[in-house]
Amino acid sequence: MTYLKSHQVLASRNLHETRALLSDLNCIDTIDVVGKMGEVDAVIHQASFSDLNFIHASFGDVRLQIQAPESDNRSLFLLALTNGVGAVNHQGQDHDISIDKGLMRDMRKPMSACEDKFSCLGVHLPLHSLQRHCRNLIDDIKPVEDLEFETGLDFRTPGGRHIRETLHYIANALDNPFQTRNNDIILNGFRDLLLTNILMLLPNSCSAALHNTPQSSAVPRYVKRARDYIHAHASTPITLDDLVKHAGCSYRTLQAAFNTSYGMSPMAYVRSMRMIHAHRDLLAAENGTTVSDVALKWGFIHLGRFAKNYMRQFGVLPSETLRQKQ
Structure with missing residues (x-):
């Protein structure tokens, strides 16, 4: 299945043209056809909003060898296959990838892969955005640094399945520009949904802090600050960052207080x-x-x-x- 159909940026059988675009989009410097019987048939789609960049790429009925060097791109790339299989070496580990097994790639570190009849949906996740979002979710006063995820992703688990479904849901929604174009309420909602799900559902170095029950509940003034902000700004995008900033506490503390006061989370209240x-x-x-x-x-x-x-x-x-x- 192809996603982001209305956002096509390349359709080419030219390997050099494909390599040039992938170098810009995904820090890939080498892509070669394995064997003499195949020809690349690349179709690449890209859609960006906020600080996220969604990509769907397919390469036809061909086996490819891909190399990506170290880079200064401080982003992760969450990869979910929509067809084919692959074998990846990344961060000193070998991973088989398929419809059921994805990859969280650290763009700063080298990667090599062999991909067969390959198509995939992925999203670039800036590390500073994930770190800030993580900080908003927990009560720890220390900055969130060196946020790390497990490289291999299992989409057969409940959490993994939910992440893949969220990716597909957002990609499908982006294919309807009449609904999403310039609608920052919807787009910022997608961003918060995806980042929260990734942090809460995929194993990472902050998982223990994210899943600990807050030790203290918010005092009513925090709830009132967030509530008043929601009332005054309901017609504009309201992000998790906004609520944390105006409430003066972490999102988890605010969530517990809203559930106590109104029987719903802050975003449900929005x-x-x-x-x-x-x-x-x-x-x-x-x-x-x-x-x-x-x-x-x-x-x-x-x-x-x-x-x-x-x-x-x-x-x-x-x-x-x-x-x-x-």
């Missing part, structure tokens, strides 16, 4: 407030306004899920609210 605004917009809608218009305005990309949650919160479907107004 969605609830936006749902209220969507409800008000439907009640005040002019002729020609659609449910889809209102849902996308408030960052709800999946209309079926929007209708279900709207029904749960207000007892009617959004289409019924719109019909009552008109």
Whole structure:
């Protein structure tokens, strides 16, 4: 299956052209066909938002040998195959990769791989962004440094399966530019979702701190600060960074306090407030306004899920609210 179809940046049978683009995108300096019977048929798609860069690449019915040197690129690359198999040597370890087994590549360190009938979906993850996001999730006052992940990923585990599904979900959503283009509410939500899932579900050097129960709960003023910020900025992107900054505590502490006060997480509270605004917009809608218009305005990309949650919160479907107004 091909992802990011509306974001194609290369379709070529020219190995030199393919190598040049992969050098820019993924710090790969050598790509060669193994044997004489195959010809590369490269199709590469790329979509970027915030500080994340999604890539889907396929190379046809061919076996390739790939080399990547050391680099100064302080990023990780989460790789999930959509077809084929491969054998990778990275950080002194050998890994077989397949639909069920992925890779967390440290872009600073060399890698060699042999790939057969290969296509993959991946995302560049800047280390400073992961470190900052990790710091926001925990209560430790020390900076998060030297964040490291296990190189091999098992997508058959519940956590691994959820990460792969999240990658596919975001890539599919990016293929609908009418829903996601310039909608920072949706795009920042994708970013927070992906970074949180990666940190919480994939084994890493901060896993123990991330999964420890906070020792202290937030005092009410922290909840009020975050709540007031949400109320004042519901129409703009609200990230986990924003809530942590305005609350003055870690996200895990804030989450525990919100669950105690409102029975939901801070981000669920954000969605609830936006749902209220969507409800008000439907009640005040002019002729020609659609449910889809209102849902996308408030960052709800999946209309079926929007209708279900709207029904749960207000007892009617959004289409019924719109019909009552008109």
